[in-house]
Amino acid sequence: xxxxxxxxQRFDRLAGQYATDLYRYAMWxxxxxxxxxxxxxxxxxxxxxxxxxxxxxxxxxxxxxxxLRREYARTFERKVPKFSDIDKVVVEEEQELQPDDRTxxxxxxxxxxxxxxxxREPLLMQVVMxxxxxxxxxxxxxxxxxxxxxxxRAREQLKEKLQKDGVTGKVHELF
Amino acid sequence: MNFSEFKIILGAExxxxxxxxxxxxxxxxAFRAAAQKAAEFEDKLEAALLIGAPQELxxxxxxxxxxxxxxxxxxxxxxxxxxxxxxxxxxxxxIAGVAWYESTYHWDSVDDYIVDHWTVDGEQFxxxxxxxxxxxxxxxxxxxxxxxxLSPALAQRIDILGKxxxxxxxxxxxxxxxxxxxxxxxxxxxxxxxxGHILAFDHLLAATLQLDRGSAIVIGPSEEIxxxxxxxxxxxxxxxxxxx
Numbered sequence: 001x002x003x004x005x006x007x008x009q010r011f012d013r014l015a016g017q018y019a020t021d022l023y024r025y026a027m028w029x030x031x032x033x034x035x036x037x038x039x040x041x042x043x044x045x046x047x048x049x050x051x052x053x054x055x056x057x058x059x060x061x062x063x064x065x066x067x068l069r070r071e072y073a074r075t076f077e078r079k080v081p082k083f084s085d086i087d088k089v090v091v092e093e094e095q096e097l098q099p100d101d102r103t104x105x106x107x108x109x110x111x112x113x114x115x116x117x118x119x120r121e122p123l124l125m126q127v128v129m130x131x132x133x134x135x136x137x138x139x140x141x142x143x144x145x146x147x148x149x150x151x152x153r154a155r156e157q158l159k160e161k162l163q164k165d166g167v168t169g170k171v172h173e174l175f
Numbered sequence: 176m177n178f179s180e181f182k183i184i185l186g187a188e189x190x191x192x193x194x195x196x197x198x199x200x201x202x203x204x205a206f207r208a209a210a211q212k213a214a215e216f217e218d219k220l221e222a223a224l225l226i227g228a229p230q231e232l233x234x235x236x237x238x239x240x241x242x243x244x245x246x247x248x249x250x251x252x253x254x255x256x257x258x259x260x261x262x263x264x265x266x267x268x269x270i271a272g273v274a275w276y277e278s279t280y281h282w283d284s285v286d287d288y289i290v291d292h293w294t295v296d297g298e299q300f301x302x303x304x305x306x307x308x309x310x311x312x313x314x315x316x317x318x319x320x321x322x323x324x325l326s327p328a329l330a331q332r333i334d335i336l337g338k339x340x341x342x343x344x345x346x347x348x349x350x351x352x353x354x355x356x357x358x359x360x361x362x363x364x365x366x367x368x369x370x371g372h373i374l375a376f377d378h379l380l381a382a383t384l385q386l387d388r389g390s391a392i393v394i395g396p397s398e399e400i401x402x403x404x405x406x407x408x409x410x411x412x413x414x415x416x417x418x419x
Contacts, residue, residue, distance in 0.1 A: 007240075015233070015236045019233055019236055020227075033229075034295065040232060040236070041239075045239050048240060075337060101222070105219060105222050105223045106223075108223035128224055133188060148184075148187035149187070152183060152186035155186050155216070158220070
């Protein structure tokens with residue numbers, strides 16, 4: 001097997017394994033479908049160019065998310081654009097849910113979109129990327145206990161939002 | 176582990192496999208009930224977060240190894256093009272002498288690009304403006320990456336600064352503070368335009384400015400409002416001075 005085809009296979013495996021999760025992560029941090037696709041595409045382009053330098057295959061996920069976060073940071077200096085596309089994301093999974101659950105999921109999505117970045121990002125790393133609290137702490141450069149506090153608060157805020165909207169298992173015709 | 180400690184871990188790591196946590200969960204009905212409730216909420220959270228990834232994205236990623244030296248085609252470029260059909264465009268003057276550096280998908284004209292870009296990002300960037308200037312070091316770094324530099328007079332008026340896609344390369348999208356309100360300024364590193372060409376669209380005016388390297392677009396509600404930014408950009412965006 002040639003070196004080039006080996007690299008191609010390695011890249012294809014990476015893409016197959018991580019593209020979806022990276023898109024989800026990107027979509028939730030920037031709230032814009034076109035930008036999320038750009039970020040993921042740029043991430044994999046950089047990954048392709050630097051793939052030969054990556055020796056530790058166990059660090060791949062962290063490596064990719066770091067590239068994506070840096071690319072996002074470079075795109076927007078201080079401000080985060082308003083979430084614009086989160087209601088338009090792929091909804092076919094919703095059709096499999098019961099109406100009550102569908103409403104809750106929609107409310108949760110809006111709640112997640114309105115979380116402050118310091119709560120949203122650790123939550124995304126944990127639930128979307130499967131990071132442990134220690135891995136999140138290492139990525140964000142904060143303590144594990146700070147991560148746990150932020151995760152706890154993120155979930156509490158989301159539950160409060162659901163309660164505030166009166167979702168208690170009844171169907172609500174909101175739209 | 177007491178119940179308060181248990182609930183904190185439940186809130187932070189509801190799927191925790193920590194032995195102490197699992198033991199606490201299994202040893203008391205109240206703990207087990209709380210864990211069950213947390214698991215139900217977590218299922219909904221996962222359902223909410225785990226949105227699908229578009230097939231189109233996978234295809235574009237798969238093409239990356241085929242074009243390793245080219246910049247990957249941005250999704251936003253295509254979506255801007257699709258949105259152009261919905262925009263009302265009135266060309267005040269024809270376009271001539273536009274040179275493009277494109278290897279893949281491209282706009283038919285600078286006017287097309289202006290309308291597309293504004294449709295996707297124009298209003299959104301304006302809404303973010305809050306009158307606070309961006310950090311000049313950051314602005315300098317971005318423009319240095321294009322081989323350009325900004326005058327302090329221009330830099331201190333940049334309220335919003337972000338990278339954006341322009342024909343042939345990434346560029347800079349800025350919102351400039353003026354006494355008459357925010358004005359949009361877009362720098363396109365690899366585009367040549369007709370200097371002073373005006374495009375009227377969607378109750379706005381866009382003026383193109385040919386620079387020593389690259390070009391710029393100034394967008395605002397009237398000529399009177401965009402003229403000072405036009406002049407500021409001509410004087411304020413220049414190639415980096417060579418040393419030595």
